């Protein structure tokens with residue numbers, strides 16, 4: 030295995046932390062630089078188990094800060110980028126679209142430009158991998174699936190900012206031959222998921238016996254993939270994906286929100302020794318999300334057929350593992366809900 034110096038942006042977030050862990054443990058000859066601003070969504074406690082690894086370095090930085098990015102590329106001779114840093118929550122984007130445009134669009138452009146300049150048009154052995162989302166395709170009617178050729182039709186400020194960043198990535202490939210690759214994944218779930226998103230929010234509220242807010246009629250459909258399988262797909266595409274191409278990633282695992290919430294209630298009733306149906310009584314229908322996409326469903330056959338990736342974990346097993354992780358890590362959940370996880374950086378890194 031050759032040596033590489035890889036910059037992973039957003040590595041302290043939910044998916045990023047699983048990608049960092051996979052690369053640090055699977056590729057001891059790679060140096061992994063986790064570049065993260067530590068917004069509310071960045072949590073270094075996600076990486077406690079690998080933070081002392083020799084091939085891992087954390088850099089507190091903003092993707093909007095071109096100077097720090099340039100220093101990082103120069104100092105560490107970065108030859109690969111896996112770009113996950115983003116504002117990621119649709120509901121927040123409805124209240125604060127500017128922040129999404131700044132981080133997701135302008136931040137991505139700055140990172141592209143710094144990579145292009147640092148690599149001085151010598152792109153041999155270089156790779157810029159942009160992590161995107163199936164939400165850029167908008168909603169898909171029942172019986173149909175998003176392919177890589179599906180028209181881009183984002184509906185929320187979040188998905189619009191991601192779609193725009195995708196276009197800039199493609200533009201840097203088309204205009205400057207930057208060796209990019211891009212993937213669009215469906216909804217992830219698993220350990221370390223911030224409890225503002227559906228599954229961890231429901232787990233948290235079931236534990237606390239608080240109302241379970243289901244938007245609208247709960248009939249929206251999402252295609253769920255275990256986060257470790259997304260990280261595995263990112264590994265595959267980073268190493269084997271064709272330059273300039275797009276790959277869809279998905280679990281072929283569609284669930285209506287209301288059915289998923291009932292399933293979680295039932296799993297947790299058993300684990301918490303509550304009587305069957307007790308948690309479901311907490312389900313509360315609330316006002317729908319504005320512009321709420323009805324259905325996402327990914328066709329991941331290009332990735333499966335050409336690069337050989339497929340999910341390793343069934344939904345049954347993945348969901349069980351996820352619930353168990355939250356039950357076994359009450360400190361993580363309480364640090365996140367109290368906000369005290371934001372002191373971890375100060376505590377761990379002030380003397381380094």
Ligand code: NAD
Nearest residue numbers: 039041042043044066067068070071091092114115117217
């Ligand atoms: P997340 O919100 O959990 O983490 C985002 C990370 O980016 C955080 O660590 C945060 O501190 C960091 N960050 C934010 N702004 C930054 C900036 N300006 N500079 C540096 N770091 C910054 O997000 P996630 O759910 O892990 O998603 C990661 C990526 O995957 C995003 O690009 C998202 O669009 C994409 N994605 C997510 C899903 C999903 O289901 N969560 C599915 C498909 C694609």
Ligand code: DAU
Nearest residue numbers: 117118119162163164215216225226227242243244249286
């Ligand atoms: O499809 C990939 C996308 O999945 C990613 O790009 C996003 O970063 C990620 O946040 C996720 O977006 P969603 O909007 O699909 O995820 P969220 O967990 O916010 O919502 C999932 C579904 O559950 C959606 O239909 C809205 C609904 N929902 C959500 C919350 C938080 C509820 O009914 N109640 C809730 O409290």
